[in-house]
Amino acid sequence: MFRLRLAPLRAAVLLAVGFVLLRVVYRVVFGGASGAGAVIVDLPRLRLDGPFSHITLFGPITTLGLGNAALSALPVAAVIVFFGLLNASINVQALFTRGAGRGPLRAISRSLVIAWATFPALVESVRRVRVARALRGQRSIASLLVPIFEQTIERALALAAAMETRGFAATGIVAGVCEAPVVLAHAMLDFGTDDRATDWHLDDLNVTLQPGTLTVIIGATGSGKSSLLHSMSGLFQHFYEGTQRGRIDIAGADRATTPPRDTAGFVGLVGQNVRLAFAAETVHDEIGFALAVRGVAPPVVHERVLEVAARLRIEHLVGRSIEQLSAGEASLVAIAAALVNHPILLLVDEPLADLDTAARARVCAVLGQLAHDAGVCVVIAEHNTREFESITDTWLRIRDHSLHQVTLHQVTSDDVRSTAATGTDVTARIPTLPEVPLASIRQLSVRHSTDLVVSDVSFDVPVGDLIALRGSNGAGKSSLLRAIALPTTTDTVIVSGSDVRSLKRRARRQAVALVPENFDDLLFAITVAEECRRADRGRTGASTAQTFADLLGLAAPNIAQLLLRHPRDLSAGERLCLVLAIQLAARPALLLVDEPTRGLDRAARALVSAALLRAADHASAVIFATHDDDFALGLATRTLYLQNGRLVAPTEVLS
Amino acid sequence: MTSAATTRRSIPWTSSVLGGGSALAAAAFAWPFFVSAVPADAQVAVPIVAFALIPALIVALALTLDREMYTAKTVALLGVLSAVGAAVRIAGAGVGGVEAVFVLLILAGRVYGARFGFLLGLLTIAVSSLLWGGFGPWTPFQMFACGWVGAGAGLLPHRPYSDSRNTAGRRWPARFEIFVLAAYGVVASYLFGLMMNLWFWPFAVGTGTDISYAAGADPGQNLASFALYSLVTSTLTWDTVRAVTTVVGITLVGPAVLAALRRARLGPRR
Numbered sequence: 001m002f003r004l005r006l007a008p009l010r011a012a013v014l015l016a017v018g019f020v021l022l023r024v025v026y027r028v029v030f031g032g033a034s035g036a037g038a039v040i041v042d043l044p045r046l047r048l049d050g051p052f053s054h055i056t057l058f059g060p061i062t063t064l065g066l067g068n069a070a071l072s073a074l075p076v077a078a079v080i081v082f083f084g085l086l087n088a089s090i091n092v093q094a095l096f097t098r099g100a101g102r103g104p105l106r107a108i109s110r111s112l113v114i115a116w117a118t119f120p121a122l123v124e125s126v127r128r129v130r131v132a133r134a135l136r137g138q139r140s141i142a143s144l145l146v147p148i149f150e151q152t153i154e155r156a157l158a159l160a161a162a163m164e165t166r167g168f169a170a171t172g173i174v175a176g177v178c179e180a181p182v183v184l185a186h187a188m189l190d191f192g193t194d195d196r197a198t199d200w201h202l203d204d205l206n207v208t209l210q211p212g213t214l215t216v217i218i219g220a221t222g223s224g225k226s227s228l229l230h231s232m233s234g235l236f237q238h239f240y241e242g243t244q245r246g247r248i249d250i251a252g253a254d255r256a257t258t259p260p261r262d263t264a265g266f267v268g269l270v271g272q273n274v275r276l277a278f279a280a281e282t283v284h285d286e287i288g289f290a291l292a293v294r295g296v297a298p299p300v301v302h303e304r305v306l307e308v309a310a311r312l313r314i315e316h317l318v319g320r321s322i323e324q325l326s327a328g329e330a331s332l333v334a335i336a337a338a339l340v341n342h343p344i345l346l347l348v349d350e351p352l353a354d355l356d357t358a359a360r361a362r363v364c365a366v367l368g369q370l371a372h373d374a375g376v377c378v379v380i381a382e383h384n385t386r387e388f389e390s391i392t393d394t395w396l397r398i399r400d401h402s403l404h405q406v407t408l409h410q411v412t413s414d415d416v417r418s419t420a421a422t423g424t425d426v427t428a429r430i431p432t433l434p435e436v437p438l439a440s441i442r443q444l445s446v447r448h449s450t451d452l453v454v455s456d457v458s459f460d461v462p463v464g465d466l467i468a469l470r471g472s473n474g475a476g477k478s479s480l481l482r483a484i485a486l487p488t489t490t491d492t493v494i495v496s497g498s499d500v501r502s503l504k505r506r507a508r509r510q511a512v513a514l515v516p517e518n519f520d521d522l523l524f525a526i527t528v529a530e531e532c533r534r535a536d537r538g539r540t541g542a543s544t545a546q547t548f549a550d551l552l553g554l555a556a557p558n559i560a561q562l563l564l565r566h567p568r569d570l571s572a573g574e575r576l577c578l579v580l581a582i583q584l585a586a587r588p589a590l591l592l593v594d595e596p597t598r599g600l601d602r603a604a605r606a607l608v609s610a611a612l613l614r615a616a617d618h619a620s621a622v623i624f625a626t627h628d629d630d631f632a633l634g635l636a637t638r639t640l641y642l643q644n645g646r647l648v649a650p651t652e653v654l655s
Numbered sequence: 656m657t658s659a660a661t662t663r664r665s666i667p668w669t670s671s672v673l674g675g676g677s678a679l680a681a682a683a684f685a686w687p688f689f690v691s692a693v694p695a696d697a698q699v700a701v702p703i704v705a706f707a708l709i710p711a712l713i714v715a716l717a718l719t720l721d722r723e724m725y726t727a728k729t730v731a732l733l734g735v736l737s738a739v740g741a742a743v744r745i746a747g748a749g750v751g752g753v754e755a756v757f758v759l760l761i762l763a764g765r766v767y768g769a770r771f772g773f774l775l776g777l778l779t780i781a782v783s784s785l786l787w788g789g790f791g792p793w794t795p796f797q798m799f800a801c802g803w804v805g806a807g808a809g810l811l812p813h814r815p816y817s818d819s820r821n822t823a824g825r826r827w828p829a830r831f832e833i834f835v836l837a838a839y840g841v842v843a844s845y846l847f848g849l850m851m852n853l854w855f856w857p858f859a860v861g862t863g864t865d866i867s868y869a870a871g872a873d874p875g876q877n878l879a880s881f882a883l884y885s886l887v888t889s890t891l892t893w894d895t896v897r898a899v900t901t902v903v904g905i906t907l908v909g910p911a912v913l914a915a916l917r918r919a920r921l922g923p924r925r
Binding site: 008011012029030048051052054055076079080083084086087105106107108110111112113114115116117118119122140141142145146148149150152153155156157159160161163164168169239261524525526566568569 | 728782878882907911
């Protein structure tokens, strides 16, 4: 409640001094500084006319006049300083955190808590977008503000969905029946549009899931894995404005009429990109959120938080702030937060997308345990199937607008087919190795505050190379790529004979261009066509729209529809191709791509892999970072391994 | 949530509380002009009443709106957007008081309606004051004035607006909308300055100058004094900078921000 911060007091004192000075100025200008005492300056009086005839400007200025003016300002100045003192000593934030759980101002109090928790994210977002802007070579205000704003809105929606499923603002809480976690009978899902030929829909869904089982929903991106999952969480019907026909019963509650907030007591949801959806500032409050919004007494909340944390063996994280979590830890915290009500049904949306191999194994083990030891009905939407092979009881595949139960054999045979398909692409490409390298990286190191994240990396890039940069999470892949694209030390990155550090914006982009992991940060227009136009600006003969069509493997006329859309309405694969096209507009000698397959399904990965091969025709060499084994093997002519910021093992050349 | 949808859903008494509260608050802002109408004995109490009335009204209106805003999406958007607003305001204070926060208030008020805009104005000032430590007797007045800026944008008439994906087809209405919002931004910037000057004028100038507030003088003279005070204090300087920033901001980022807000449209509570 009380604490001491000097900044507000200092500001208040400055303000008070300013106030006193201002009042003196008013007196001097508007004829109030005369009076007894010695005359300092004798300014001529100036009488105004019209409606202002009662006002005289200037006049003699006397010592006493000035003194009086300053004295008369002191009471108000004192009030300003007094409030400065209050600001410096009272922690008002602690007050509204208390009001967020209950009481008549809980909506506004909760908004304030969220605003507070948003600040660190906002600072991070500004940092990220500034990098993205430099990468795109943009300097307009819109290129900074629009991506930040889009990220903020994205956070708001993720947060809202998470709050809704955890019982925020619940009014008609219902009780769940353990025996029948999920029953879908002749259910149909769509978004209320009549044009069923072109629009997304799922027909005739008949599924019954038992307690203590683990089900994985698979299907291509855009096939509706998430929508199907959220038809069970209720977000599809009550948040994303989808339409449900037929019957969906979740632990006995009719999903069509029961919003997610009322079933929070027995349905847990771990959303995509868990970090966006954290509603509290500490791990403890995050795990206890669902209980706190129900008005459960704090000691009980504390006990339950510890119990759930112990179950997932993350007790050591409970005291931490949300920002300090790694990707794997964040996933475990989100699972713990979904478990705090002891759900009958646990829904998990793409839990593995951001994780490295070790974290994936940990999350899969936890989910398997929940299903088979704790008797929870676990449903997962995911396209990384391999990790789940040993623990999955039921596979559901979405294909052609309907849902089929498939066997593990059918799932794995699809995998084999897809790797064979990418394998053929590579043979078409014959690496040429001339004597002078296109680019040389010389003793490149990157420091984040005190940590050395990239240490003394040197290698050459010959023309025609397609290099895969591999390594686990935190090995320094992204930092290395960013340092190559935007070097901060001279003579560390040489492309086509010139030092990239010394190049101007435009020339730098012709030497090297990077598509960062968060490629959406580069987009800031409201149509795809406008993005392409901006990329073309100042470059004669460039046609980004044409490149975009190339990368997608489409003829230019076929993308007319795509060009009219909002860039953020495109699918992830299409968006990546758009950003690739934008970055290729400057015709860079060296193209860098960070994690191009993150969160993409097999079809989209094939699209991106083909696009990278075509991009290699637009640039002279490509380096891409990935932790996707199949993708790297199928595409790269050479692989570099990074471990703790160092290149390890001699680079291996694939034949 | 369009403003039309809001009125349809809301209980009539909410509207009257909001309207009545705003009218009372406006009277409290204009207290220097009401003093002469009050019996001489009570005149000393007028500024104190005005100062107590504004925070009380804020609490009353917040209580009225709180129930209506109690959905996950509204609360999340309100929280996140007021953080953005506060950040813009604090960042602006660092670069010579360039007030860009109106851009956000106007665009969000326009898309999510007057009530949301009003609350966003309140919360933006509250959050930035808490963060920066600038809480004081002036804060409630700023909150109200900013709330009105957001609410006003929500009350602007809506043209029939086609929601089709075809952006080229609605280019003209979209440009017209930006023009209207920018024009509103100019009006709001100057009105905001006038409102803020109005209640503070007697304190800023004190007594003993020719533009001082004179309790006994006729309203015409006070009005002229106030006009001159306002002109030299903020209208020519801060308000003009604010108006220019708002117009530039709405023109540059308006279309993209409106699109982002509309894509996240607040669904009706079901």
